[in-house]
Amino acid sequence: MTRDMITVLDTTLRDGEQSAGINLNRQDKVDIARMLEQLKVDVIEAGFAASSESDFEAIKAVAREIKDSTVCSLSRAVERDIDLTAEAVRGARSGRIHIVLSTSPVHMRYKLQQAPEAVLEQGVHAVKHARRYSDDIEFSCEDASRSESEFLARIVEAIIAAGVTTVSLPDTVGYAMPPEYGSLIGRLIAQVPNSDKATFSAHCHNDLQVECTINGIGERAGNASLEEIVMAIRTRHDHLEVRTGLETRYLVPASRLVSERTGFVVQPNKAIVGRNAFAHESGIHQDGMLKNPLTYQIMAPETVGGQDYQLVLGKHSGRAGYRARMERLGVRFSSEDALSEAFRRFKKLCDQKLHLDDKDLLATAKKEEEPHVA
Ligand code: KIV
Ligand code: ZN
Numbered sequence: 001m002t003r004d005m006i007t008v009l010d011t012t013l014r015d016g017e018q019s020a021g022i023n024l025n026r027q028d029k030v031d032i033a034r035m036l037e038q039l040k041v042d043v044i045e046a047g048f049a050a051s052s053e054s055d056f057e058a059i060k061a062v063a064r065e066i067k068d069s070t071v072c073s074l075s076r077a078v079e080r081d082i083d084l085t086a087e088a089v090r091g092a093r094s095g096r097i098h099i100v101l102s103t104s105p106v107h108m109r110y111k112l113q114q115a116p117e118a119v120l121e122q123g124v125h126a127v128k129h130a131r132r133y134s135d136d137i138e139f140s141c142e143d144a145s146r147s148e149s150e151f152l153a154r155i156v157e158a159i160i161a162a163g164v165t166t167v168s169l170p171d172t173v174g175y176a177m178p179p180e181y182g183s184l185i186g187r188l189i190a191q192v193p194n195s196d197k198a199t200f201s202a203h204c205h206n207d208l209q210v211e212c213t214i215n216g217i218g219e220r221a222g223n224a225s226l227e228e229i230v231m232a233i234r235t236r237h238d239h240l241e242v243r244t245g246l247e248t249r250y251l252v253p254a255s256r257l258v259s260e261r262t263g264f265v266v267q268p269n270k271a272i273v274g275r276n277a278f279a280h281e282s283g284i285h286q287d288g289m290l291k292n293p294l295t296y297q298i299m300a301p302e303t304v305g306g307q308d309y310q311l312v313l314g315k316h317s318g319r320a321g322y323r324a325r326m327e328r329l330g331v332r333f334s335s336e337d338a339l340s341e342a343f344r345r346f347k348k349l350c351d352q353k354l355h356l357d358d359k360d361l362l363a364t365a366k367k368e369e370e371p372h373v374a
Contacts, residue, residue, distance in 0.1 A: 004242045006233060007199060007209040008226065009043040009138075010036050012258055013062070014074050015223050016213035017047070019264070026058040028261040033062040035257050036214075037069045039250040041226075043096060045211075048074040049088035050081040056088050063092035070136065072096035077126035086133035096136040096166075099126050103155055104143035120155050127162040137164050140203065144169035145176035145184060152184075153191050160194045168211065170203035174221060214258040215266055215273065227251045227272040227304065235298055252305035277301075278309040283318020286311050290324050313361065315350035319343050329358055331365045 013029050016022070024032070029046060036044050046062040047055040063071045071092040075085040077099050089095030101123045102112055108119050123139065130137050139159045141152060156167055169188070171181055185202060189195045201209035204224045216225030230246050237243060255273035259266050268275040278301045280289050288295030293309060301308055311321045322343050323333070333339040346364040349356060 010041040011045040012213040014045040016217040018219040029058040059088040070094040077101040098138040100140040103141040104146040131163040138166035139164040140168040145171040168201035249305040282316040286321030
């Protein structure tokens with residue numbers, strides 16, 4: 001069984017920050033970058049150096065601070081951007097320049113207003129310019145999923161020949177169906193003669209490198225979420241046959257930090273990092289969980305840095321969950337009948353109140369049993 005190593009590029013600080021309504025200052029970026037480094041993210045995309053003076057300074061600060069991850073900045077395919085990007089990541093132990101240039105007919109015609117040949121030439125020129133500063137150059141063919149495959153193959157071959165080390169093929173507008181996107185990348189790797197000289201990167205999906213953000217934040221509807229990809233790879237390694245080098249116990253702390261600094265609340269039902277990801281309310285689930293957590297959890301909360309699973313008592317809960325929770329509160333019932341009586345009162349209360357706190361629960365035991373604090 002081959003186990004290819006997946007490189008993880010986290011773009012929380014660049015694409016994530018492009019979410020409408022998010023603005024991170026230099027300190028926020030440094031703090032989040034430190035957390036990403038602890039998480040052992042391979043590449044941290046810290047921002048877009050030419051977009052503002054403050055982002056330039058923030059990237060510089062991240063580059064100075066981070067030792068174990070590569071620090072990267074996005075750059076348009078123009079010399080001025082590339083010069084600023086190179087300057088911003090210069091202090092990094094390992095720095096990357098990430099060039100982006102559109103390759104789809106609709107982008108080339110209306111946004112760039114350039115013929116495909118001119119775009120190809122511009123891309124190659126930009127790569128050669130960037131190579132004066134760094135050996136680590138990523139090139140994103142923006143809107144790759146809507147690009148013509150023949151042109152895409154030509155430009156990818158040309159930029160690799162000019163010195164690109166990572167080729168990213170973003171599904172910029174969330175248009176591609178997953179199998180279609182997979183075959184686009186597979187076809188390019190097979191067709192482009194020098195494809196073995198570069199890492200192919202998926203912006204949304206996982207190939208030899210994945211680009212993603214903490215909590216899935218990002219432009220428009222967001223990006224692929226780092227925690228979901230990393231845990232899918234870890235949990236289903238039997239199926240995916242790849243792995244990452246990430247310290248997954250920092251996933252929940254990273255999620256909390258990004259949520260706090262961006263002001264973007266994580267939905268309770270968000271996989272891996274949501275408040276309810278390891279909470280069980282239904283009687284059937286609680287009964288199973290009490291017998292063995294593997295019945296209803298495919299990963300242990302500790303592996304992602306979360307707290308132990310919770311049995312939330314509500315109207316869907318059963319006797320086993322109720323009894324277990326009451327025992328945790330120090331209440332032991334003298335008989336099965338006493339438990340049944342208290343359980344009936346509990347169910348009645350659930351119809352009257354949405355959230356039951358410990359006081360409410362203790363009250364359900366009152367008639368039959370004085371709470372006995374263990
Ligand atoms: O989605 C995209 O195309 C991007 C590029 C700017 C790299 O984020
Ligand atoms: Zn993007």
